[in-house]
Structures are given as structure tokens and as C-alpha cells.
Amino acid sequence: MASVVEVHEELGSTQERARELAHAGKPHGTLVVAEIQTGGRGRLGRHWGSPKGGLWMSLVLRPGFDASLAPRITQTAAVGVAKALWEVGVDARIKWPNDLLAGGKKICGILAESSAGYVTQAVMGKPLDYVILGVGMNANLDPSGLGVHNREVTTIRSELGHEVDLLELLRALLSNLDAELGRIQDFRAVLEDWRNLNCTLGEKVRIRRFGETIEGRAVDLTAEGALLLSTPQGTVELFEGEVEHLKKGDETGGLLESGRT
Ligand code: BTN
Numbered sequence: 001m002a003s004v005v006e007v008h009e010e011l012g013s014t015q016e017r018a019r020e021l022a023h024a025g026k027p028h029g030t031l032v033v034a035e036i037q038t039g040g041r042g043r044l045g046r047h048w049g050s051p052k053g054g055l056w057m058s059l060v061l062r063p064g065f066d067a068s069l070a071p072r073i074t075q076t077a078a079v080g081v082a083k084a085l086w087e088v089g090v091d092a093r094i095k096w097p098n099d100l101l102a103g104g105k106k107i108c109g110i111l112a113e114s115s116a117g118y119v120t121q122a123v124m125g126k127p128l129d130y131v132i133l134g135v136g137m138n139a140n141l142d143p144s145g146l147g148v149h150n151r152e153v154t155t156i157r158s159e160l161g162h163e164v165d166l167l168e169l170l171r172a173l174l175s176n177l178d179a180e181l182g183r184i185q186d187f188r189a190v191l192e193d194w195r196n197l198n199c200t201l202g203e204k205v206r207i208r209r210f211g212e213t214i215e216g217r218a219v220d221l222t223a224e225g226a227l228l229l230s231t232p233q234g235t236v237e238l239f240e241g242e243v244e245h246l247k248k249g250d251e252t253g254g255l256l257e258s259g260r261t
Helices: 014-023 072-087 156-160 166-181 187-197
Strands: 005-011 031-037 055-061 092-095 099-102 105-114 131-137 204-209 212-221 227-231 234-238 242-245
Touching: 005 014, 014 031, 014 055, 014 105, 014 131, 055 166, 072 092, 072 099, 072 105, 072 131, 072 166, 072 187, 092 105, 092 187, 131 166, 187 212, 204 227, 212 234
Parallel strands: 005 031
Antiparallel strands: 031 055, 055 131, 092 099, 099 105, 105 131, 204 212, 204 242, 212 227, 227 234
């Protein structure tokens, strides 16, 4: 990791810059970090508030494996990011598929995009040239500075009560990502750690994907990292979706709005 490093005071999006570098042929491990992103992006093209104090970074990965293994990258990266957060003292939990929570609030988001688009089942069977792995870590910030609903997000500073050394955090991230991605072929072992670090399994959840909303209980991950959801209509296997953990009384029961956006 960090074979080539670019550090920017301000950038539109590290994700876009890393993609440019990937197209220019830069090697596996190329790292782009920005103190501020003016056009930070989350999943589904959403705005990602990226003021000074956060750790906004993207890595060019050239995984060297078949594209059929691409869906494993998000879960594998989530394990690495969770372990890095634990190393700096944050009790972080993985919310499937790509969020890290602390105290039930989002502290970090992961965005894995391949040469063929989002890293999902859709890219299987196509050659995998590169993956851009973006990590947005709410570090030395006030949650109110992130431009989202305060109750839904947290920061490392809020959780620890003090600032974190961003270089130490970056080192922890890179070494844990390197270690986890290095054993992606042994995905059973990665998933074992994922199960120990997650906060989704066992929860009642509402999932929105492709215009439908499904409710059920998250029961397990498949061998390839898809979420198994037990619903009144049977077990559903999901490779992506927006997950909401339901509190008691929130659930409406089963498949809600199939086919509607
Ligand atoms: C999400 O939870 O929706 C994923 C958020 C990913 C944000 C990071 S910040 C660094 C990189 N650059 C971007 O524009 N996005 C990712």
C-alpha cells in the first residue's frame, strides 16, 4: 500500500483523482489523500461532506484476481477499517454492507468502485482492471460540521473525547487493509472476523434496493458476502442495498413496495 502517494490540501474527490491515476497506469497501492474534498461522493452518487479534520482517502487496487471475487472487496475492506478503528480506541461495528458505526452512529463510509462500476455481482465475469477503494473517516470533526442529521453520525473525536493523530490513523488503515485484502482468497477467515465485528446480523432490518423495500431479519452472510434476510415470504439473498436497522415497533412486515421507486 502507498506505493505512490498524493496528498492534497483540497480536491474535488479523491475517488475521481484515484480513478485518473488508475487510468494513467499507476500501480496497486496508489494512495490519494485530501484534507478537504469539495465534491466528496458517497454511495448512489450522494454528497459526502468532507471538511478539514476528516481522513478522506482513496486507494487504487489492482487485486490480481478474477472479477468473480470483486464482491468480496467491500466486506474485506470493512474488516480492515474496523480493526484500524479498534487500534485507535474506537469500538467500531460493521453495518452491512459498507458502513462503520460507533455507538449506533455512522463514523466511516466505504466506497468500492471497479473499472466496471460499483463492486457488485454485476461486474462478475468481466475482467477486473482496478478497484478504487474510498474510505471516508469522520475523524477530528464535530458531527454538526458534516451537514447531515446530527443524531445519525459521529466522529472519532466525539467518541474518544480527544483528537486522533491522522497519520497514525492512516498507518493503521493501510496496514489493516493490506492484511485483510491479502487474505481475500481465504474469504472464510475474513467472514469469521466480519461476523465478530458486525452489528447487522440478528437485527430486524429494512432494505431498499432497485426501487423495492424489504423487511426481515438479517440472519447471516453467504460464502461470498451477500446478506441473507429471513422474510415472511422466505429467505432473500442481497448483494447490495440501503440498510436501516429497525427498532421495536418500526417494522411493517415483509415485502413492502416491490417494483416502486
Ligand atoms: C458511503 O458511505 O456512502 C461511502 C462514502 C465514501 C466517502 C469517501 S471519502 C474519500 C473518497 N472520496 C469520495 O469522494 N468518496 C470516498
